[in-house]
Amino acid sequence: MRCGRIIVRGIVQGVGFRPFVYAAAVRFGIAGTVINHGSEVEITACGDRFDAFCREVSAGPKMAVVDSVTVEPLPEEAVVGDGFSILPSADGARTGFIPADIATCDACLADIMNPASRYYGYWATSCTDCGPRYSIIHAVPYDRERTAMDVFPPCGDCSAEYESPQSRRHHAQTIACSSCGPKLSLLTASGGEVATDDPIRTAAELLDAGHIVAVRGVGGYHICCIEEEAGRLKQLLGRPHQSLAVMMRPESLKEYVVPPTDAEREMLKGPVHPIMILDKVDPVSHTELSELHNLGVMLPYTGLHHLLFGHLNHPLLVMTSANAPGTPMITETSYISERMGTVAEYILSHDREIVNRCDDSVVRDGYIIRLSRGLAPLRTAMDLGDRQILGVGPELNANATIYKGGFVVTSPHIGNIRNPPTVAYLEETIAKLCSLTGAKPEIIAHDLHPQFLSTRLAHALAEESGAVLCPVQHHCAHIASVTTEEVVGIAIDGVGYGTDATIWGGEILTGSPADGYVRTGHLEQVLMPGGDLATKFPERMLYGILPDDATLSLLAERGWDAVSLRVLAQTVTKRFNSPATTSTGRVLDAAAALLGVCRERTYDGEPSMVLEAYAARGTPQPLEVRIASGSGGADVLLTSEILRDVRGRLACGMGTADAAATIQTALAKGIAELAVRSAERTGIRTAALSGGVAINRSIRETILAELARAEIPCLINPQYPFGDGCISCGQVVTAGVLAQEGKI
Structure with missing residues (x-):
């Protein structure tokens, strides 16, 4: 007979670890006890089959993540009795x-x-x-x-x-x-209770009849309706062109979207049940749900959803988060009545508190777009030293990350840190992460931009706690979130404050977090006439890239008056309120404007998404990209030449879809060429890719194919989003590496 104390560390809470241990003890004839200590499980065990029992519990139940198992011998008398019991939990170490x-x-x-x-x-x-x-x-x-x-x-x-x-x-x-x-209850928009003995059945009947119903789920409220009411819902929400996520039965998928791959189907039906972006069977169908070529779909993932669909006659429900884009999920019924009463006609609610709100995760092509329910909090083993670190994230699509004792923990998606409620939610989430992990950050990493509200929060938290601040450039954080190794980093997104105080967004950054990154390539620096107005009205961005008479003539044909055109031209000539940018996202905006497929952005990313939808129906034509030498020896991709070339082809009859595909492919090949040149110049033969533009399948796959042709492997972090949902992690990684190097 052998006796011992077994300590299991990892994600061992909330996964049924203690009953799993109990069942194994009964099966192997083991006497002893099991107890939770913080985020560790301690087992005292004695029996003839101790070794087999130890192997079993070391594996853990299916949802557990076991980091380590230690076994200490015990004398037989240390285990009293011949039975096995589960003891009440006690506080302790928080390693899981x-x-x-x-x-x-x-x-x-x-x-x-x-x-x-x-x-x-x-x-x-x-x-x-x-x-x-x-x-x-x-x-x-x-x-x-x-x-x-x-x-x-x-x-x-x-x-x-x-x-x-x-x-x-x-x-x-x-x-x-x-x-x-x-318990569930069905309410009117004003909060009055609807008399019914089955709130779910009645809610389904209301939905089938065309009513809009707010449904309280696991992590917050969704606004729901049938497809026929999607247009009305979008108008009420003030999002007339934005795609809406839908929930449907598995058997309905084939009617709407191209069949998912085996891996995608497994994820759709697995523990995560994310929103998955899938191509439509007919790219131009179901436009009230999505004007794009794809559709965000998810399967019912709670008992409430399954019961609702059990009563519903329609094949799908629009299920969109009940909050303004970029703001926190709504969790309170009273808030729905006060703020969404003009949208939702009824409210299906429950009385279980949502302690920590959590939006739906979003996945496309196996890559994460939004890190949230089912995927986050995300915990990753990583040795960044002994100091505890907090990363507060960027401004858009933000989350927060904590590092403590060999593990990086990233919160679910928070939103756009542009308003007091979202800042408060960020602060609340940071406090929750610190509480659950027992962390007291000694270093607080933040974005380089001095005016971000997340940066200001970092300063306030540091002043309060005495922590050291560590500013991290946005695109460097993107690459650091992928790897700490020396790479040729490709960071392609919409906006990031550069070290030269201009707006970056199409960058080749060569190096590592330890030694720093050198900007060895970037897109052509162009102007954004009117600053933020250029992101709302892409035709401004088009003139910022092609500031010539041909562009002015095009805009005049589209209804711009003489005064507006003169002001636009002077804005660029005098560089008044026209910040410089190398953003890949702004090039795609300008391309959408050139083709006339998106003249005004009504939601984040709309111009580039619409451009991609057109490109998916087109065939790219050969186009030679031009690369010039920039300051500091960096290679520069001349994006203006790409747009100028396509403008000429449009005048000669090129179709819109082919033009969109040609621009995307040329841009992607040019970006890949920048990376290949940097690899040849520096001798670094591994690349890393990050940034929201990499969500675009055609651009991403073209870059990867060009790098493969040059025999340069490219790293991508599959656990984090391409977009800014990886930034807080990259901030923490950078700060941790610098701390280990003694640079902080």
């Missing part, structure tokens, strides 16, 4: 983390749909393998009393299942049923 919220598992779904089950029809059914986690936790250790479930004492039947080792819900902290768990 609570997992992200998990979609309802198949076993629980079967219970919900089985008339013989006591969970039949109950929307909040869950077990140790599924259900809310991060969205309901107040503090660790993860036990019911430290979650939003604390106010719902389990009934006798639930308590019996909780205590039974034979039950799938043995020590499931979210166990609840219709007798004791959270």
Whole structure:
């Protein structure tokens, strides 16, 4: 007989680890105990099959992430009795983390749909393998009393299942049923209760009848309607052209989108259940849902969703976040009534608190666009030294990252840090991360831009805590989020404050976080007439890149009056309120304006997305790109020549779709050529790609193909978004590497 103390570290809370250990102990005839200590599990065990038991618990249940297992011998007398028991949790080390919220598992779904089950029809059914986690936790250790479930004492039947080792819900902290768990209610827009014995069925009937219903989910509210009402919903939301995410039954996918790959289907139906961007079967169909060639789809991921679709006659529901773009998810019913009452006609709500809001994750081609429900909080093992670090992120599509004790933890998506509510949400999220990890940041990394509200928050937090500040250039953070190794970094996005105080966005950065990056290439520097107005009205950006009479004539044909054209020309000539930029996003904006497919941006990224939709239907034509020498020896891709060439071809009859495809391909090949030249010049034969423009499939795949042709492997971080959702991680990585080098 062998006895020992087993310490398991990692993500071992909220994954059913203790009941898993209990079941293994019974199976192997082990006596002893198991207890949660903070984010570690401590097991005392004694038995003839100790080694087999130790191997079993070292693997852990399917949702666990085991970092390390240590075993210390114990004398037999240290284990009292011949049974095994689960002890109450105690606080302790916080080396692990609570997992992200998990979609309802198949076993629980079967219970919900089985008339013989006591969970039949109950929307909040869950077990140790599924259900809310991060969205309901107040503090660790993860036990019911430290979650939003604390106010719902389990009934006798639930308590019996909780205590039974034979039950799938043995020590499931979210166990609840219709007798004791959270309740649903159906309300009018003003908050009055609708008389119904089945709120879900009535909500489905209202949706089928064409009403707009706000539905309170796991991490916040969605606004829902059938496809026929999508146009009305977009008008009410003030987003007449923005695509809307939809939820549908799995069998309906083939009617709307190109069949997903096996990997995509597995992710759609797995624990994450993200919004997945898939190409439409007919690129120009379902335009009320999406004017683009693709559509964001997700499958029902909670019991509530499945029950709603069980009553719904229509094949899909629009399911868009109930908040203005870039602002935090709405979690409170009163806020829906006050702020969204002119949009939502009814509210399907529940009385379980949403402690930590969490938007839906978004994925395309296997790459993450938005890091949130199911994927975040994201915890990654990384050795950045002994000092604890906070990264507050950029301005757009922000999140926050904490580093402590060998692990980087990134929060779910927060939004655009441009207004007080989102700043408050960022601060709230940072406090939550610090509480759950036990971190007290000694270094606070932030964007180089001095006017960002996230930068100001970093300064305020540092002044309050005494932490050291570490500014990190936006595009350097992009590359650092991919790797700490020396690479030729390709950072292509919309905006980032450069070290020369201009707006960067099409950069080749060669080096590493430790030694710094050298700007060895970039897109041609052009002007943004009117500053931010050039992002709202892409025709301004077109003139900033092609400031000539031909562009003025084109704009005149489109209705620009003589005064407006004169002011535009003078703005560029005198460089008044016309900041310089090398942004890839602005080139795509100008291209959309040149083709006339988007003259006014009504949502973030609209011009480039519309351009991509046209390009997907076209065939790129050969176009030679020109590269010149810039200041400091950097290579410069002349984007003006690409647009000028295509403008000439348009005059000769080139179609819009072919022109869009030609611009994208030429731009991508030019960017790849910049990277190849930097690799040849520096001898660094590995590239790294990041930036929101890389979400564009054609641009990304063209760059990767050109690099492969030059035998230059390209790294991409599959765990983080291409866009600015990776910046807080890159800030932390940079600060950590510099701290290890003694430079902070």
